[in-house]
Amino acid sequence: EPEVTQTPSHQVTQMGQEVILRCVPISNHLYFYWYRQILGQKVEFLVSFYNNEISEKSEIFDDQFSVERPDGSNFTLKIRSTKLEDSAMYFCASPDGTSGMNEQFFGPGTRLTVL
Amino acid sequence: AQSVAQPEDQVNVAEGNPLTVKCTYSVSGNPYLFWYVQYPNRGLQFLLKYITGDNLVKGSYGFEAEFNKSQTSFHLKKPSALVSDSALYFCAVRDMRGGGADGLTFGKGTHLIIQP
Numbered sequence: 498e499p500e501v502t503q504t505p506s507h508q509v510t511q512m513g514q515e516v517i518l519r520c521v522p523i524s525n526h527l528y529f530y531w532y533r534q535i536l537g538q539k540v541e542f543l544v545s546f547y548n549n550e551i552s553e554k555s556e557i558f559d560d561q562f563s564v565e566r567p568d569g570s571n572f573t574l575k576i577r578s579t580k581l582e583d584s585a586m587y588f589c590a591s592p593d594g595t596s597g598m599n600e601q602f603f604g605p606g607t608r609l610t611v612l
Numbered sequence: 613a614q615s616v617a618q619p620e621d622q623v624n625v626a627e628g629n630p631l632t633v634k635c636t637y638s639v640s641g642n643p644y645l646f647w648y649v650q651y652p653n654r655g656l657q658f659l660l661k662y663i664t665g666d667n668l669v670k671g672s673y674g675f676e677a678e679f680n681k682s683q684t685s686f687h688l689k690k691p692s693a694l695v696s697d698s699a700l701y702f703c704a705v706r707d708m709r710g711g712g713a714d715g716l717t718f719g720k721g722t723h724l725i726i727q728p
Contacts, residue, residue: 603693
C-alpha cells in the first residue's frame with residue numbers, strides 16, 4: 498500500500514531559526530495538506546495546496562509559514578522564524594483524488610522542538 | 613464553522629467487552645465523518661468514514677460507527693475489545709459543501725484503554 502513519508506522524524510531548532518519540513522505524498526494525489534498537533538492537544542488544520550498554490554488556510558497559518566512543491570514529488574512546509582509555540586508534531590496528508598469524500602492518508606509526522 | 617466534540621478524555625474497557633467512543637459534530641451542511649486512530653509516536657491511521665447511505669458503517673480492525681443525524685453523533689463501536697485496540701482515537705468532520713481543499717476538523721481525541 499502506498500504511503501506518505503515525512504522527513505526528518507525529529508527536528509530540534511533554536512528560536513528564530515528557519516526550518517523546512519518535507520513530505521513525499523502519494524504520487525497520484527492532487528491535494529496536499531499540513532496539520533499540526535501540539536503535545537496533548539487535537540490535530541489542527543494548517544493549509545491545503547492544489548495545483549501549485551494554496552487553496553485554503555487556517556488562522557494558524559500566518560506569514561511565518563509557507564508551503565511549496567519544489568518538484569514533482571516533494572511538498573514542504575517552511576517556518577521562517579520559529580517560536581517556542583511552534584513546537585508540535587507536523588503531519589502531511591493527502592486524499593486519493595479530488596473528492597472530499599475520500600479519506601486523507603497521513604504521514605508519520607515530524608516532531609519539531611523549538612528551544 | 614464546523615466543530616467536533618469528544619466528551620471523554622479516556623475510556624476504559626475490559627478485554628472482550630464491547631466498546632463505544634463518543635463523537636458529536638456540528639457543520640452547516642451535511643457532514644463527511646471520519647474516525648482515525650493514533651498509536652504512540654505514529655501518524656494517524658484511517659479507520660472508517662461516513663459519506664451517505666447506511667447509517668452503520670464498518671471499517672478496519674472490526675470497528676464500526678453509527679451515524680445519527682438527529683443527534684449529530686457518530687459514535688465508534690466494537691463488539692469485542694482487544695488489548696491491541698488501546699490507542700488515541702480521533703473523530704473528524706468536513707462539510708459536504710466544501711471542495712477538496714477543506715481540511716478536516718478534529719476532535720480532541722479519546723484515549724481508549726483496554727484492560728486484560
